[in-house]
Amino acid sequence: MDAKEFLVALKVKTGYDFCDYSEQSISRRLLKICEEQNIQFEQLLDKVIADSLYMARFVEDITVNTTELFRDPIVWISLYKTLYQRLRTTGIITFWHIGCSVGLETYSNLILLKERGLIDRVRVFGTDLNPRVLNVARKGLYAYKFNSHFKNNFEEVMSGIGSKSKFEDYFDVDEVKDTMAVKPFLTEIPKYMQQNLVMEKCPFPYKVDVVFVRNVLIYFNDVLQTKIMQMIDSKTYDKAVLILGKQEMIPTKYSGQYEQVGYYHKRM
Amino acid sequence: MSDYKAVVIGGSAGSFAVVLKMLSQLRADFELPIIICMHRLKHIRSGLVESLNVKSQKEVIEPFDKQRIEQGKVYLAPSNYHMFIEFDGTISLSVEDMNNQSRPSIDYTLSSAAVAYREKCLGIILTGANKDGAKGLKDIADKKGFTIVQDPKTADVPTMPKAALEIMKPDLILTPDQITDYLNKL
Ligand SMILES: C[S@@+](CC[C@H](N)C(=O)[O-])C[C@H]1O[C@@H](n2cnc3c(N)ncnc32)[C@H](O)[C@@H]1O
Numbered sequence: 383m384d385a386k387e388f389l390v391a392l393k394v395k396t397g398y399d400f401c402d403y404s405e406q407s408i409s410r411r412l413l414k415i416c417e418e419q420n421i422q423f424e425q426l427l428d429k430v431i432a433d434s435l436y437m438a439r440f441v442e443d444i445t446v447n448t449t450e451l452f453r454d455p456i457v458w459i460s461l462y463k464t465l466y467q468r469l470r471t472t473g474i475i476t477f478w479h480i481g482c483s484v485g486l487e488t489y490s491n492l493i494l495l496k497e498r499g500l501i502d503r504v505r506v507f508g509t510d511l512n513p514r515v516l517n518v519a520r521k522g523l524y525a526y527k528f529n530s531h532f533k534n535n536f537e538e539v540m541s542g543i544g545s546k547s548k549f550e551d552y553f554d555v556d557e558v559k560d561t562m563a564v565k566p567f568l569t570e571i572p573k574y575m576q577q578n579l580v581m582e583k584c585p586f587p588y589k590v591d592v593v594f595v596r597n598v599l600i601y602f603n604d605v606l607q608t609k610i611m612q613m614i615d616s617k618t619y620d621k622a623v624l625i626l627g628k629q630e631m632i633p634t635k636y637s638g639q640y641e642q643v644g645y646y647h648k649r650m
Numbered sequence: 651m652s653d654y655k656a657v658v659i660g661g662s663a664g665s666f667a668v669v670l671k672m673l674s675q676l677r678a679d680f681e682l683p684i685i686i687c688m689h690r691l692k693h694i695r696s697g698l699v700e701s702l703n704v705k706s707q708k709e710v711i712e713p714f715d716k717q718r719i720e721q722g723k724v725y726l727a728p729s730n731y732h733m734f735i736e737f738d739g740t741i742s743l744s745v746e747d748m749n750n751q752s753r754p755s756i757d758y759t760l761s762s763a764a765v766a767y768r769e770k771c772l773g774i775i776l777t778g779a780n781k782d783g784a785k786g787l788k789d790i791a792d793k794k795g796f797t798i799v800q801d802p803k804t805a806d807v808p809t810m811p812k813a814a815l816e817i818m819k820p821d822l823i824l825t826p827d828q829i830t831d832y833l834n835k836l
């Protein structure tokens with residue numbers, strides 16, 4: 383059995399479908415698991431079928447959850463100066479963070495919404511495949527020292543938008559416990575929900591104004607990327623805005639429908 | 651031209667100057683795509699592709715995810731992303747954890763090229779201060795691709811070429827100028 387055959391068997395036996403993930407990256411991760419545990423794909427399959435805890439762990443291991451506070455600061459500074467100035471001036475604005483991981487992207491957005499004075503008019507959803515990262519996102523609690531670049535990014539963004547806000551305005555830092563906790567006035571806003579993009583519908587009933595889908599589509603081949611775009615399309619308002627990762631493009635089939643404005647894509 | 655599908659190059663400390671010179675001296679009608687994975691210093695995240703483009707005979711691109719690899723173009727792994735060559739001749743990117751303290755990881759790019767291109771891959775390891783890339787070059791050799799290591803004596807920092815030579819036997823060990831000559835004669 384090779385990696386491809388394993389993924390087909392996994393889909394048949396468990397319903398988890400990773401067949402349309404970018405092949406090189408997922409194969410490498412699968413091979414690494416087999417190597418580390420010194421097993422063959424046949425045994426790996428038996429194990430994930432037999433043990434749901436092992437399965438959850440396995441799903442986490444083959445997906446990539448790395449994220450940052452204000453990843454790519456120039457992107458956030460630019461969004462603040464463009465997109466956030468142009469958001470609707472009446473009613474509730476709905477944001478959806480697809481593949482939100484441990485929530486740092488959600489909180490980056492909320493901090494800028496607070497800076498813009500919009501935070502009382504927003505609805506924010508974060509969805510992801512992994513229940514564990516969603517639990518971390520709900521708590522908004524992260525290791526501090528290991529993540530010192532978060533603070534650097536924060537400061538770069540604040541200085542870029544001309545704000546005097548301090549890290550401590552948004553985070554409670556405990557150097558002894560080595561933790562940073564997002565303040566409750568932010569953690570109480572977003573709703574985090576589990577969703578497997580490959581086969582599940584969006585888990586909330588609202589239409590969306592702004593979609594963050596950064597560094598998620600890169601893990602999918604073009605067939606799956608197009609399918610996800612279709613779902614996004616059906617869940618968003620006409621003039622919706624999409625924010626992709628720095629090195630991502632709108633999948634070809636949809637590229638004609640979006641216009642790029644700086645670091646975001648607006649549906650025409 | 652040759653039977654190769656692409657030239658894949660890895661390097662870190664000192665390799666920028668080598669790559670710059672190589673790209674400026676490569677003949678203008680060199681057809682093979684050149685795929686480069688270079689470690690970058692933390693504080694110099696941007697500007698690399700711009701400075702390469704000034705001197706290069708060919709267009710140097712920091713690819714987007716799923717971008718198709720085309721003849722005659724040069725692709726440089728974007729900062730903070732791993733870069734993989736897919737079987738269908740496109741590039742895919744990933745933000746997963748660092749490998750050998752590096753993102754992009756040269757091992758990842760070279761190993762993916764090894765399985766995607768097999769014997770039609772030409773892999774090169776240049777000067778560098780890290781062992782990242784050695785395993786990738788070995789993977790290319792194991793799949794019967796052609797491999798070149800920069801002569802450690804000519805390397806600014808010989809750690810990377812030496813790490814490769816420790817675990818594999820390349821087809822050629824060359825100085826930077828000889829590497830360019832070799833490519834120009836393909
Ligand atoms: C690299 S993280 C991106 C985090 C954040 N958006 C950023 O750019 O920093 C990718 C996320 O996509 C999630 N993901 C992968 N496959 C998924 C799927 N089928 N359905 C939903 N989420 C998925 C992973 O669990 C992971 O948290």
